[in-house]
Amino acid sequence: MLPIISVSALNKVYPSGLQALEDVDLDIARGEIFALLGPNGAGKTTLINIICGIAMPSAGTVRVAGHDNRADYRAARGRIGLVPQELFTDAFESVWATVSFSRGLFGKPPDPAHLEKVLRDLSLWDKRNDRIMTLSGGMKRRVMIAKALAHEPEVLFLDEPTAGVDVELRRDMWALVRALRDQGVTIILTTHYIEEAEEMADRIGVIRAGRLILVEEKSVLMRRLGKRQLRLQLSHALPALPAALASHPLDLSADGMELIYTYDAASDQTGIADLLRELGAAGIDFKGLQSRESSLEEIFVNLLRGHP
Amino acid sequence: MNRHAVGAIYRFEMARWLRTLLQSIAAPILSTSLYFVVFGAAIGTRMGEIEGVSYGAFIIPGLVMLSLLSESISNASFGIYMPKWSGTIYEVLSAPVSALEILAGYVGAAATKSVLLGLLILATARVFVPYSIAHPVWMALFLVLTAVTFSLFGFILGVWADSWEKLQIVPLMIVTPLAFLGGSFYSIAMLPPLWQKIALVNPVVYLISGFRWSFYGVADVHIGVSLAMIALFLTLCIGVIAWIFRTGYRLRR
Numbered sequence: 001m002l003p004i005i006s007v008s009a010l011n012k013v014y015p016s017g018l019q020a021l022e023d024v025d026l027d028i029a030r031g032e033i034f035a036l037l038g039p040n041g042a043g044k045t046t047l048i049n050i051i052c053g054i055a056m057p058s059a060g061t062v063r064v065a066g067h068d069n070r071a072d073y074r075a076a077r078g079r080i081g082l083v084p085q086e087l088f089t090d091a092f093e094s095v096w097a098t099v100s101f102s103r104g105l106f107g108k109p110p111d112p113a114h115l116e117k118v119l120r121d122l123s124l125w126d127k128r129n130d131r132i133m134t135l136s137g138g139m140k141r142r143v144m145i146a147k148a149l150a151h152e153p154e155v156l157f158l159d160e161p162t163a164g165v166d167v168e169l170r171r172d173m174w175a176l177v178r179a180l181r182d183q184g185v186t187i188i189l190t191t192h193y194i195e196e197a198e199e200m201a202d203r204i205g206v207i208r209a210g211r212l213i214l215v216e217e218k219s220v221l222m223r224r225l226g227k228r229q230l231r232l233q234l235s236h237a238l239p240a241l242p243a244a245l246a247s248h249p250l251d252l253s254a255d256g257m258e259l260i261y262t263y264d265a266a267s268d269q270t271g272i273a274d275l276l277r278e279l280g281a282a283g284i285d286f287k288g289l290q291s292r293e294s295s296l297e298e299i300f301v302n303l304l305r306g307h308p
Numbered sequence: 309m310n311r312h313a314v315g316a317i318y319r320f321e322m323a324r325w326l327r328t329l330l331q332s333i334a335a336p337i338l339s340t341s342l343y344f345v346v347f348g349a350a351i352g353t354r355m356g357e358i359e360g361v362s363y364g365a366f367i368i369p370g371l372v373m374l375s376l377l378s379e380s381i382s383n384a385s386f387g388i389y390m391p392k393w394s395g396t397i398y399e400v401l402s403a404p405v406s407a408l409e410i411l412a413g414y415v416g417a418a419a420t421k422s423v424l425l426g427l428l429i430l431a432t433a434r435v436f437v438p439y440s441i442a443h444p445v446w447m448a449l450f451l452v453l454t455a456v457t458f459s460l461f462g463f464i465l466g467v468w469a470d471s472w473e474k475l476q477i478v479p480l481m482i483v484t485p486l487a488f489l490g491g492s493f494y495s496i497a498m499l500p501p502l503w504q505k506i507a508l509v510n511p512v513v514y515l516i517s518g519f520r521w522s523f524y525g526v527a528d529v530h531i532g533v534s535l536a537m538i539a540l541f542l543t544l545c546i547g548v549i550a551w552i553f554r555t556g557y558r559l560r561r
């Protein structure tokens with residue numbers, strides 16, 4: 001199927017000479033939730049701004065549902081809704097006026113019923129006549145989302161939707177994103193919270209210093225890069241790792257009460273059986289053990305350090 | 309043509325104006341009244357007629373032009389500078405709108421406000437001085453053309469400005485002096501010969517002269533020249549704006 005967004009050979013050099021994006025290629029499938037992860041200054045916002053037409057690329061093309069976003073900007077931009085990273089609002093406008101404005105701006109005839117649904121979904125209906133400046137930060141963020149949804153976009157960009165948002169609103173946001181996906185809306189979000197990507201995304205892209213260094217299904221990513229850990233709670237504290245066990249990828253906890261064995265989840269040869277035998281031979285007793293998969297966070301940190 | 313977008317921008321800009329309607333209307337009425345009290349009543353009674361027109365009536369077209377220029381520029385420049393400054397411009401830039409539609413919305417609204425203001429000043433003037441309009445169609449044409457042209461100029465100013473200071477400095481340091489020296493309160497013919505020549509490089513002279521002609525049939529320069537000058541300035545502004553949108557100058561990063 002034709003990707004809803006297709007970015008190819010995208011480069012961006014800011015007038016300052018800074019290369020914010022370098023040969024970025026990315027296809028987004030219709031209906032997926034794609035999470036773009038990367039540290040501050042990696043180029044996430046720059047990429048989104050170019051796709052949405054706010055910033056100009058230095059080279060490369062962006063297609064939205066097959067339409068070039070510059071030559072055929074009407075067809076391309078009309079399909080996109082954007083919630084930018086920062087809170088940009090018209091302080092003196094009412095909530096209702098600002099969402100009506102957004103809908104009109106994107107070329108759609110008035111549809112009060114749709115706007116009412118959007119505002120109700122975001123718990124903004126009671127605030128529809130309030131001036132935006134009287135709303136709290138979290139409410140303003142919801143207004144930004146309502147504006148982006150006012151014209152019924154096919155693709156929604158959420159640039160750090162949950163930055164500075166409390167736990168409850170974050171849960172609400174996640175629920176909203178899922179509901180939108182169920183309606184067929186494609187969602188591209190950027191985040192620093194890895195748990196958010198882990199919780200939400202179908203696919204994950206990692207961007208570092210302007211380069212897209214990895215794009216992968218979340219499940220595949222976690223399987224491929226995931227490590228498992230076996231933690232053994234010892235009966236007696238060890239002062240140091242016994243030399244006999246030095247050949248194993250083992251760590252000793254600071255209090256000496258726990259041995260941590262890290263192994264590759266995908267491998268057939270986990271080496272656990274050997275380890276347990278050698279522990280027995282060395283006379284090390286343990287009273288309990290747990291095994292767990294490493295989180296996406298650990299994968300991410302490893303990736304950015306440059307060794308998966 | 310994305311007419312919904314033009315309508316949305318236009319309504320947004322008009323709503324901004326209506327929120328401060330009292331100020332938008334009271335200020336020009338007050339300042340016009342002051343001009344008439346000072347120049348019309350106090351000084352005007354001691355002045356003879358100028359080219360067969362009483363002094364009070366003579367200054368009316370110039371006063372309207374003065375307000376029209378400054379209001380068009382400040383309205384349009386503020387209208388586009390504000391979203392640039394607050395960041396809300398992101399939405400317009402990401403919307404499926406053409407440069408022409410953005411212009412129609414912002415400049416259309418700014419020009420509408422100035423034309424309404426111009427009419428309001430004419431009505432206020434009526435309270436103080438009787439006057440007649442010899443060529444109403446020409447008068448309306450000049451009013452609209454000037455409002456549109458200087459709203460375009462204001463739009464350029466708003467795009468160019470990257471600080472509030474710059475936004476104010478052009479109207480304050482360039483436009484207001486040109487407007488005052490443009491013959492609002494006197495006929496160019498009253499100046500010494502050298503200054504008459506110098507005055508002719510001031511574009512506002514042509515506007516006021518043409519506008520005054522539509523009222524009283526008297527002008528400092530030929531009406532055709534006035535029209536040509538305003539058309540030239542209009543074309544210039546459109547050219548600059550076309551360039552702005554093509555290059556994304558100070559709009560798109």
Ligand SMILES: Nc1ncnc2c1ncn2[C@@H]1O[C@H](COP(=O)(O)OP(=O)(O)OP(=O)(O)O)[C@@H](O)[C@H]1O
Nearest residue numbers: 014016018020039040041042043044045046047561
């Ligand atoms: N208008 C600009 N002019 C010059 N450089 C810029 C501009 N905008 C961004 N940059 C630079 O481009 C790089 C990428 O910035 P960008 O905002 O895309 O990062 P990001 O991944 O969104 O970061 P964050 O997580 O902090 O939001 C940074 O080094 C930034 O300083």
Ligand SMILES: [Mg+2]
Nearest residue numbers: 044045046085
């Ligand atoms: Mg960012």
